[in-house]
Amino acid sequence: KQEVTQIPAALSVPEGENLVLNCSFTDSAIYNLQWFRQDPGKGLTSLLLIQSSQREQTSGRLNASLDKSSGRSTLYIAASQPGDSATYLCAVTGNNNDMRFGAGTRLTVKP
Amino acid sequence: DAGVTQSPTHLIKTRGQQVTLRCSPKSGHDTVSWYQQALGQGPQFIFQYYEEEERQRGNFPDRFSGHQFPNYSSELNVNALLLGDSALYLCASSLGGPRNTIYFGEGSWLTVV
Numbered sequence: 472k473q474e475v476t477q478i479p480a481a482l483s484v485p486e487g488e489n490l491v492l493n494c495s496f497t498d499s500a501i502y503n504l505q506w507f508r509q510d511p512g513k514g515l516t517s518l519l520l521i522q523s524s525q526r527e528q529t530s531g532r533l534n535a536s537l538d539k540s541s542g543r544s545t546l547y548i549a550a551s552q553p554g555d556s557a558t559y560l561c562a563v564t565g566n567n568n569d570m571r572f573g574a575g576t577r578l579t580v581k582p
Numbered sequence: 583d584a585g586v587t588q589s590p591t592h593l594i595k596t597r598g599q600q601v602t603l604r605c606s607p608k609s610g611h612d613t614v615s616w617y618q619q620a621l622g623q624g625p626q627f628i629f630q631y632y633e634e635e636e637r638q639r640g641n642f643p644d645r646f647s648g649h650q651f652p653n654y655s656s657e658l659n660v661n662a663l664l665l666g667d668s669a670l671y672l673c674a675s676s677l678g679g680p681r682n683t684i685y686f687g688e689g690s691w692l693t694v695v
Contacts, residue, residue, distance in 0.1 A: 514672055517683050562624075567638070568679060569640070570627055
């Protein structure tokens with residue numbers, strides 16, 4: 472059974488810092504990995520989708536990497552802003568189309 | 583272009599009652615998945631519908647059932663509600679299965695008292 476873990480559970484940084492969020496998964500037989508953002512009480516917004524054959528994806532200040540063999544992904548946020556404050560979730564889709572989420576990292580960016 | 587829409591946004595039910603939640607997928611999407619998210623946890627996969635059939639199911643009891651209509655909209659039904667069913671229920675849609683970018687609705691908050 473696929474287990475997805477996100478570390479740290481919570482992170483607080485001053486505005487302008489670069490930061491890294493971590494995601495690990497136990498079964499490397501994945502089809503893709505997605506990073507999502509969730510604002511309090513809201514649904515999820517997809518940030519980046521990395522296919523299993525890819526190593527990284529970039530969108531603006533966000534960069535996500537994938538190392539399937541070691542079961543790890545990182546989300547890098549450059550020059551953080553208060554508007555980046557949210558919970559960030561990673562999810563892996565297995566070859567059986569089953570999507571499993573981590574518990575998320577709650578990010579606070581202080582002005 | 584309307585995204586994924588869910589209704590109702592909030593509801594309160596009593597233990598033992600039944601509830602129906604509704605979801606309209608993003609325009610053009612044919613695959614709908616349902617998730618349960620407890621406070622402080624990541625979403626847990628309930629089931630997925632494609633071409634009006636349940637294609638995948640997570641580790642949820644038979645009290646949780648669903649349906650997909652010809653227009654791809656979907657319903658989630660939960661019978662014999664328990665206090666532990668209190669959660670945010672999220673609907674997500676994608677095109678051609680779950681392997682493409684998935685779009686989530688804002689969710690339905692269910693409180694069981």
